[in-house]
Amino acid sequence: MTREMAWMGFLATMLIVVVMGFNLLRESDKQEQAALELRIEAVKTGMDTYAENCVICHGAAGEGLGATPPLAGIALEADELYKTIDRGRYNTVMAAYGVDEGGILAPAEIDDLVTMIEVVNWGAVAVRVEELGLTPPEMVVVELTEETLVSVRALPDGAVLADGLTVYATECAACHGANGEGTTLAPALNTADLRSTMSDDEIIRLITNGVPGTLMAGWSNALTNEQIAAVTTLVRRWEDLDSAGIDLPVIEAEPIDMSPETLAHGAWLFSLTCTQCHGTDGYGTRMAPALNSQQFLADTPDAAIQQIIALGVSGTRMPAWGGRLSEYDIAALTAYLRSWEPTAPAIADVNAP
Ligand code: HEC
Ligand code: HEC
Ligand code: HEC
Known part of the structure; x- marks a missing residue:
């Protein structure tokens, strides 16, 4: 073998490697491209x-x-x-x-x-x-004015109280009431009874872990330890807010009405939050029973429907909506369900898809 031949052979091999290499690269580029598209x-x-x-x-x-x-x-x-x-x-x-x-x-x-x-x-x-x-839809939130916060900060240890009140107004007021007075969804938090029966540690533990099987969720994911401590201070010192004359605006409760606007709002909310389980027009799915049925609607008064929507059915997939939907939203949903009654099938289609 001459040197030239060896040299040519080497070049040829290089050429093959280079071309092959490029092809391999192209191939993996294509695969990567396809994977990316997927x-x-x-x-x-x-x-x-x-x-x-x-x-x-x-x-x-x-x-x-x-x-x-x-x-x-x-x-x-x-x-x-x-x-x-x-x-x-x-x-x-x-x-x-x-x-x-x-x-x-x-x-x-x-x-x-x-x-x-x-x-x-x-x-x-x-x-x-x-x-x-x-x-x-927006959560029910109590609006805190700067004026209110200034008066709260002026109280002893006011910075912590103001933090606690801010957490309370955004996360807790929907269920426990604007001024801790309680609602149909949850007990009062502003009572002397609560202050005398629960220690700070017990309140902190309850807020952190929640009460399983009730609407009271555990807040360890959503709030920091400082925020939980601050809202506990608020519960402990509610009296001070009261005696300082600090009153938060009351959340309006709407009466149930069957006006076209309310029904339209109910229909919109239903398609948004309920059809995924209860099916289009409430005919039921594998996830949840039919609500569009004479049987259900005739046996269940409005107040009971509102309660079920607000509190959920513990131990089942039916979520509690009370913290997420306003009373008006829940009343509108109830009105919408009620509007099916004249045309609802006599027996729920339990075998709905
Ligand atoms: C979705 C509604 C809902 C929200 C939001 C909510 N709670 Fe509750 N909470 C409840 C219910 C219901 C109970 C009663 C649980 C039971 O039956 O023991 C409760 C109980 C409590 C108790 C014990 C009261 C007692 O007398 O035993 C405390 C303290 C409390 N909640 C604090 C809070 C704080 C602080 C927040 C906000 C970070 C909050 N809750 C948010 C529904 C709610
Ligand atoms: C994640 C699934 C799921 C979603 C979302 C859901 N539900 Fe339910 N719902 C259920 C299940 C499951 C039941 C049956 C609970 C039981 O076994 O008692 C139920 C029961 C009910 C009942 C009582 C029915 C009866 O026969 O007693 C009403 C009323 C109701 N849901 C309304 C609603 C409304 C209104 C919405 C939307 C705001 C909604 N649900 C969203 C799963 C769901
Ligand atoms: C009815 C309210 C609700 C709905 C609807 C819901 N989730 Fe959740 N999800 C929760 C709650 C509450 C938790 C926390 C449970 C716990 O304490 O471990 C959670 C936890 C999770 C977690 C774990 C989070 C973590 O930090 O550990 C994932 C992931 C998740 N959900 C995904 C989904 C997906 C995807 C969907 C829709 C297919 C969905 N969720 C629908 C309420 C919901």
Whole structure:
């Protein structure tokens, strides 16, 4: 073999390696491209599934509403995410969504949700949710004026009290009443009785862990220890607010009415928050019974319907909506359900899809 031949052979080999290498690179580029496109599709599908099933609790931008934890920035591994969505969380309102667990989502749909939660820009989710008209209604929140906060801060240890009141007004007032006086949903927190029977530690523990099987959720996910301590100080010192004459605006209760506007509002809320389980027009699904039935409507007075919607049915998938929907919202839903009565089937279609 001459040197030239050896040289040529070497060049040829190099050429093959280089060309092959490029081809290999191209091939993996193509695969990567295809994988990327699949991921984008998964994220898109996941966003829509999220909008239809999860926003009402986890928020349009995954920020977490009330005591529901945020999903934006969540640190769970993919398999843990999958398991949580598939099987739910025992003894909480986080239901099992997997079809094998009696839920409504196929494994592929849960896979897409997991991919989406892991990589999505949550701002884009909020935009998509808005596009679909599924942005959840605002929580009932008591507005605190700067004037009120200034008077509270002027009390001894006022900074902590003001923090406690801010947490209370946004997270607790909807159920416990604007001035801690209690509502049909939850007991009063401003009583001497409560102050004398519960220690600070007991109150802190109760707020942190909640009371399973009731509307009182655990707030350890949603509030910091400082915030829980501050709201506990508020409960402990409610008397001081009272004697300083600090009164928060009372949340208006709306009477149930059957006006077209109320029915339209009820219909909108129903399609937003109830059809996923109770089916289109309330005919029922595998997740929940039919509400559009003579049997149910004739046997259940308005007050009972309102109570069920507000408090949920503990130990079942029926969530408590009291903290998330206003009394007006709940009355509008009740009016909407009632409007079906004249045309409702005599017996609920228990075998609805
Ligand atoms: C009725 C309210 C509600 C709905 C609807 C809901 N969740 Fe949840 N979710 C919760 C609550 C409450 C928790 C916290 C449970 C606990 O304390 O462990 C939770 C927990 C989770 C967690 C674990 C969070 C963590 O930090 O550990 C994931 C993931 C999750 N939900 C995903 C979803 C997805 C996806 C959907 C829609 C298919 C959904 N959830 C629908 C209320 C809800
Ligand atoms: C969705 C409605 C709801 C929200 C929101 C809510 N609670 Fe409650 N809370 C309840 C219910 C219902 C009970 C009664 C539980 C029971 O039956 O033991 C309760 C009980 C309590 C108790 C014990 C009262 C007693 O006499 O035993 C405290 C303290 C309390 N809540 C504080 C808070 C604080 C602080 C917040 C806000 C961070 C809050 N709750 C938000 C519904 C709610
Ligand atoms: C995550 C699924 C789910 C969602 C969302 C849901 N429900 Fe339910 N609901 C159920 C289940 C399950 C039951 C049956 C509970 C039982 O076994 O008693 C139920 C029961 C009810 C009942 C009592 C029915 C009866 O026959 O006693 C009413 C009323 C009701 N839901 C209204 C609503 C309204 C209004 C909404 C929307 C704001 C809603 N539900 C959203 C799952 C759901």
